Amino acid sequence: MQSLADNLAHQPARGVRDRVLAQAPWGVALLVALVVHFVLGPVLGPYWSQVATQAAIAVMLAVSLNIVNGYTGQFSIGHAGFAAVGGFTGAAVSYYGALALWGGATKQEGFLVPGEWLMVGGSLLGAVLAAGLGYIVGLPALRLRGDYLAIVTLGFGEIVRVLLQISGPQLFEADDLRSSGFKQWFPPPLGGAQGFTGVPTYASLFWVGLFAALVCIVAYRIKFSSPGRALLSSREDEIAARAMGVNLARYKVRAFVLAAALAGLAGGLYAHTGVVMQPREAGFIKSFEIIIFVVLGGLGSISGVVLAAIGLTVLPEILRDPQRLIEAWGLLAAVGVLATVGGVAMRRSGSRWAPLAVGLGATALGLLAVALVASGANALMRSATGDPQANIGKYRMIFYSLMLIGAMLLRPQGLMGVREVWDHFRRARPAPGRPGGAAT
Amino acid sequence: MSDALLQVRGIGISFGGLKAVQDFSLSLPRGGLYGLIGPNGAGKTTAFNLLTGVYQAQSGTVELDGRRIERLKPHEIAHAGLSRTFQNIRLFGELSVLDNVMLACHCRGRHTLLGTVLRLSRFVRQEAAMRRRATSLLELFGLARLADEQAKSLPYGDQRRLEICRALATEPKVLLLDEPAAGMNPSEKKSLAASIRDIRDRFAMTILLIEHDMGLVMDICEQITVLDYGVTIAQGPPRQVQQDPRVIEAYLGEPAKA
Numbered sequence: 091m092q093s094l095a096d097n098l099a100h101q102p103a104r105g106v107r108d109r110v111l112a113q114a115p116w117g118v119a120l121l122v123a124l125v126v127h128f129v130l131g132p133v134l135g136p137y138w139s140q141v142a143t144q145a146a147i148a149v150m151l152a153v154s155l156n157i158v159n160g161y162t163g164q165f166s167i168g169h170a171g172f173a174a175v176g177g178f179t180g181a182a183v184s185y186y187g188a189l190a191l192w193g194g195a196t197k198q199e200g201f202l203v204p205g206e207w208l209m210v211g212g213s214l215l216g217a218v219l220a221a222g223l224g225y226i227v228g229l230p231a232l233r234l235r236g237d238y239l240a241i242v243t244l245g246f247g248e249i250v251r252v253l254l255q256i257s258g259p260q261l262f263e264a265d266d267l268r269s270s271g272f273k274q275w276f277p278p279p280l281g282g283a284q285g286f287t288g289v290p291t292y293a294s295l296f297w298v299g300l301f302a303a304l305v306c307i308v309a310y311r312i313k314f315s316s317p318g319r320a321l322l323s324s325r326e327d328e329i330a331a332r333a334m335g336v337n338l339a340r341y342k343v344r345a346f347v348l349a350a351a352l353a354g355l356a357g358g359l360y361a362h363t364g365v366v367m368q369p370r371e372a373g374f375i376k377s378f379e380i381i382i383f384v385v386l387g388g389l390g391s392i393s394g395v396v397l398a399a400i401g402l403t404v405l406p407e408i409l410r411d412p413q414r415l416i417e418a419w420g421l422l423a424a425v426g427v428l429a430t431v432g433g434v435a436m437r438r439s440g441s442r443w444a445p446l447a448v449g450l451g452a453t454a455l456g457l458l459a460v461a462l463v464a465s466g467a468n469a470l471m472r473s474a475t476g477d478p479q480a481n482i483g484k485y486r487m488i489f490y491s492l493m494l495i496g497a498m499l500l501r502p503q504g505l506m507g508v509r510e511v512w513d514h515f516r517r518a519r520p521a522p523g524r525p526g527g528a529a530t
Numbered sequence: 531m532s533d534a535l536l537q538v539r540g541i542g543i544s545f546g547g548l549k550a551v552q553d554f555s556l557s558l559p560r561g562g563l564y565g566l567i568g569p570n571g572a573g574k575t576t577a578f579n580l581l582t583g584v585y586q587a588q589s590g591t592v593e594l595d596g597r598r599i600e601r602l603k604p605h606e607i608a609h610a611g612l613s614r615t616f617q618n619i620r621l622f623g624e625l626s627v628l629d630n631v632m633l634a635c636h637c638r639g640r641h642t643l644l645g646t647v648l649r650l651s652r653f654v655r656q657e658a659a660m661r662r663r664a665t666s667l668l669e670l671f672g673l674a675r676l677a678d679e680q681a682k683s684l685p686y687g688d689q690r691r692l693e694i695c696r697a698l699a700t701e702p703k704v705l706l707l708d709e710p711a712a713g714m715n716p717s718e719k720k721s722l723a724a725s726i727r728d729i730r731d732r733f734a735m736t737i738l739l740i741e742h743d744m745g746l747v748m749d750i751c752e753q754i755t756v757l758d759y760g761v762t763i764a765q766g767p768p769r770q771v772q773q774d775p776r777v778i779e780a781y782l783g784e785p786a787k788a
């Protein structure tokens with residue numbers, strides 16, 4: 091039997107074409123982001139564009155947490171803490187940077203304006219800081235067994251939240267910034283309990299789409315690789331993984347640091363979506379929302395986690411205001427019926443894409459049904475409480491919890507298990523570890 | 531300094547008051563196929579756990595190819611060239627059969643985050659080399675057609691063979707097999723014995739084998755060590771060990787005391 095080194099020596103060199111193709115996904119991500127921004131954005135309108143932006147950020151958070159909780163089987167419950175570190179870093183860089191450079195933080199109009207690059211720089215800095223903190227938190231915790239990481243990360247998130255609460259007041263004027271001394275910068279002026287406001291809304295569909303796609307590519311390429319197998323093996327059986335030569339402590343720490351960095355990046359973008367950055371962004375409730383995405387989507391499944399993150403971001407919007415969907419009932423009903431009927435016909439003819447069509451149809455009809463039920467429920471609540479704003483969206487955590495319980499009972503492995511969506515359309519075969527050729 | 535590939539001198543461990551393994555010594559020459567036997571609870575698996583770093587030896591030394599390994603961590607021991615199978619099968623159940631073996635190739639590769647994420651040439655070629663190597667190992671064990679199945683879905687005998695296959699994929703100098711024939715029927719056992727011999731000859735492998743099936747051990751092992759209550763009660767060629775009165779006593783279930 092030849093050794094790996096011998097095998098490698100006999101492996102043919104890679105041609106230029108393969109090398110270029112291997113980088114194609116980055117270009118595709120850019121293209122998709124451009125299309126989303128310039129084509130989908132105007133179609134969606136400002137309201138749904140904002141929902142889509144939040145969904146993309148949720149995808150980044152869920153996919154990054156999945157690297158820890160899904161691949162390695164560790165349990166981090168402080169992911170929002172890392173996102174908040176990136177978020178407040180990004181917010182501070184953008185806001186104070188704009189004050190210092192341009193004398194004010196009003197949004198610059200246009201595509202790829204300098205302010206947007208400041209946002210990207212600030213978010214990347216946030217990612218680096220989050221990674222550093224991830225290393226400090228993860229190194230001791232991951233050397234110990236199992237539950238320690240959960241406890242330590244829970245504590246981490248709460249510490250970040252409390253530190254943000256006692257941070258100094260925000261400086262609103264360029265003059266304040268110029269005349270500020272040590273007293274204004276320690277503790278740093280991150281807004282304290284009032285929160286940090288006025289960050290220009292540069293996180294357009296282009297940027298969140300681009301970064302969400304990049305995060306997915308990174309997560310995918312790690313999952314289907316040798317290091318990815320090392321992570322997955324540790325979740326399967328730590329003793330066996332070690333015996334096969336995997337340096338588990340090192341891999342777990344690396345996975346954790348990477349996840350923290352990607353969360354920091356997501357947080358940096360989030361700060362630029364027009365929200366008031368509150369200390370509670372770092373808290374347990376936020377972390378729990380991300381955990382729900384990952385657990386419902388399927389621990390380890392990138393596509394499952396993406397679907398869950400998108401679905402659970404859009405759902406509360408529908409519950410809050412089902413009227414918007416009901417107005418589009420014609421479209422939903424048409425897509426629903428056509429896709430379902432088409433899917434059934436495809437199944438007859440033995441097409442393996444039949445489940446996809448049926449799934450699409452069922453989703454459209456399901457959305458309509460949810461909207462109708464929510465609309466009825468909201469009307470009931472409004473007449474009962476006399477509050478014209480009452481809606482069942484407020485109780486979404488109850489639905490999430492019920493869904494979680496239901497999922498644990500019916501499908502403990504989550505929507506997808508460790509597999510990817512497309513694996514369910516192939517002949518039965520286990521998913522992990524198949525780099526699908528040079529370009530994937 | 532002896533010319534043994536694996537030189538174990540007086541290792542031992544106790545759990546609380548229980549002396550699970552005491553003063554265990556072994557000298558395994560390159561290309562040797564030795565056996566380790568003893569009644570249930572004698573400490574055989576514990577001896578393997580000491581050698582592979584699952585437990586830290588409280589006394590004694592282990593030398594692999596001239597290098598002291600008794601203080602190394604399990605993954606370092608695997609890198610040093612000692613690999614094992616597990617009595618209670620420990621495959622990566624959710625992963626495919628191929629991935630189980632490819633994971634074991636991991637420790638002979640070089641890995642960088644950048645290479646992985648950018649799919650650089652080194653990464654792609656190494657991944658292909660791992661796949662080739664893993665596939666040819668699977669072919670050798672007749673498991674190639676199951677490459678895409680989940681490991682946990684395999685029949686019992688195939689899982690045991692996959693364990694051996696995975697252990698070999700780490701490119702060990704010494705292979706430790708913990709009851710590889712457990713739960714197999716006689717014909718499976720026979721073919722397993724043939725493949726163990728075959729592994730030894732083909733890879734010039736050095737093997738230490740724990741096995742309850744006396745016939746199998748006596749048939750293929752050159753030297754046998756017998757443990758009872760953690761103590762080595764006999765060591766020598768099969769015929770000699772078989773006739774040792776203390777071994778007979780231990781196996782006849784007398785409450786033997788060494």
Ligand SMILES: Nc1ncnc2c1ncn2[C@@H]1O[C@H](COP(=O)(O)OP(=O)(O)OP(=O)(O)O)[C@@H](O)[C@H]1O
Pocket residue numbers: 545548550568569570571572573574575576577617
């Ligand atoms: N981690 C541990 N803690 C406490 N006792 C242990 C531990 N590991 C093993 N033992 C004890 O050490 C003794 C030897 O166990 P071991 O598993 O090595 O036996 P064995 O020879 O492999 O037996 P079998 O043939 O049943 O596999 C047993 O009494 C066992 O209960």
Ligand SMILES: [Mg+2]
Pocket residue numbers: 574575576617
């Ligand atoms: Mg045993």
